[in-house]
Amino acid sequence: MASTDHSALQKTIPLPGDGLDASRMPGHWLLARLGKRVLRPGGVELTRWMLDALGVDPEDRVVELAAGLGATARLTLVRRPAAYTAVDRDATAVAALSALAAPGPTQVRAVRSDAADTRLPDGDATVVYGEAMLTMQPEPAKRRIVREALRLLDGSTGRYAIHELCLLPDDLDPALAERITHDLHEAIHVGARPLTPTAWSELLATEGFTVTAIKTAPMALLEPRRLIADEGVVPALRIAGRALRNPAALRRVLHMRSVFHRHRDHLGAISLLAVPTPSQP
Template sequence: MGYASSLPQSDRSTSTAAGHWVLARAGKRVLRPGGLKLTKRMLTAADMQGKQIIEFAPGLGRTAQLIVTEGVSSYVGVDQDPAAVARVEAIVKPHGGTVINAKAQDTGLSGESAEVVVGEAMLTMQGEKAKAEIVAEAFRLLKPGGCYAIHELGLTPNDIDPELADGLRKQLARTIRVNARPLTENEWRAVLTNAGFEVEWISFAPMALLSPRRNLADEGLLGVVRIIRNLIRDKDLRARVLQMRSTFNKYRDHLTGIAIVAKKPSN
């Protein structure tokens, strides 16, 4: 089985597949808004060593790979896409990890069974109701004193013009073929605190998913060569990626990668 055919949504055309899976077809391995450095800062802030970890929507498994090599007590991934489950299972199984096929809103896992719940670039893709349901499930899964670590797409500044924000979201949804709903820092904080969490740590990184410098940092030289080669060979793939890059560049002053670690109160 080829790499592209093993990816989620491999049965969909390049023109209709979700943007992040199109980027994966191009050869990108890091699909988080703030890049690999922000993910690593978030994992450090969550203090994962020796703890029981649950990760929502691990996708390609890049973050899962980082987590299971941190000396964690246990790892359980939760993904609704069977292809992602198989891919991540192959990464974490040698380290004693498992991956289940379920929705983040309704994992079926026992309550208070994790010390850290991780979710990246998945709340952004949900509407208000689904965001609240997923965060509530993270709260249910965590032991008191445990933390929820997220890495999402943010809007900036906090007082961004509502019409601009609405137009940005609509253009983003059209471009990436997902109803993306990025939020401002204050709005992301509210999503967490409304569920009972206490925000403990927050950090930002430029939303530079398709910039040459970010790709070199995240993918390495060989990875960049791989991506360029794939784009040269496939004109439909190239067209989609350039379309996404154009949208990201248009709104770059108002998009940011945001990572937050929030704690479930101990009492």
């Protein structure tokens, strides 16, 4: 299969949100339709840290949960793992991911499935990761997805990583946390439920993982400096131009940015690396 870029995907493969008005579709779909490739709260910098921490190498079998349109997949494939499997429940995302080609001998596949029930074999992976997806799940679903990651991992060499929104600080007032959650839902039209750094660590620990590394970053998804760092100058200008030509989209983007800015002192991005906790004799 020939490799392709995001602009080509926009022309050949329908993106999520087809048929929905810009005022109603989930925020990440809207941004994707405007041309934004990096839809991770900590940007490409935190994604690169995550992949470095995972130490993906040619011996690894990688599974990416909720892989989206492949921005992180491309960074992973450059590392030439033995195998890469993208899992996503959206048909348009799977179509885009199926168009990916590895620069080396990596076996690449994309499967349409739920992150909590991938239907992949036990121990099928040495590396599992997911980004900007656990945040969008209620607690029971968060736990099911983490358990699925544990099931997929080869217990002897397995590593798991997440990259998500977080609430700051750990002792954030619950009423303020609820207000932030409400404002996020109103802005992005998805039920975002971020956790504090300690709560993210506890979630992984109670589902069978030992956290070995943590890194946080500002949540600056729609700030100009982050936009340019993640997308490049010319693509960033194109995204801005598309938004300016679509009043409904522009209103949504400005609303999302205002919410992120309003809560900037209490919203961050976090990545955690974990390994399966050894069974007690």
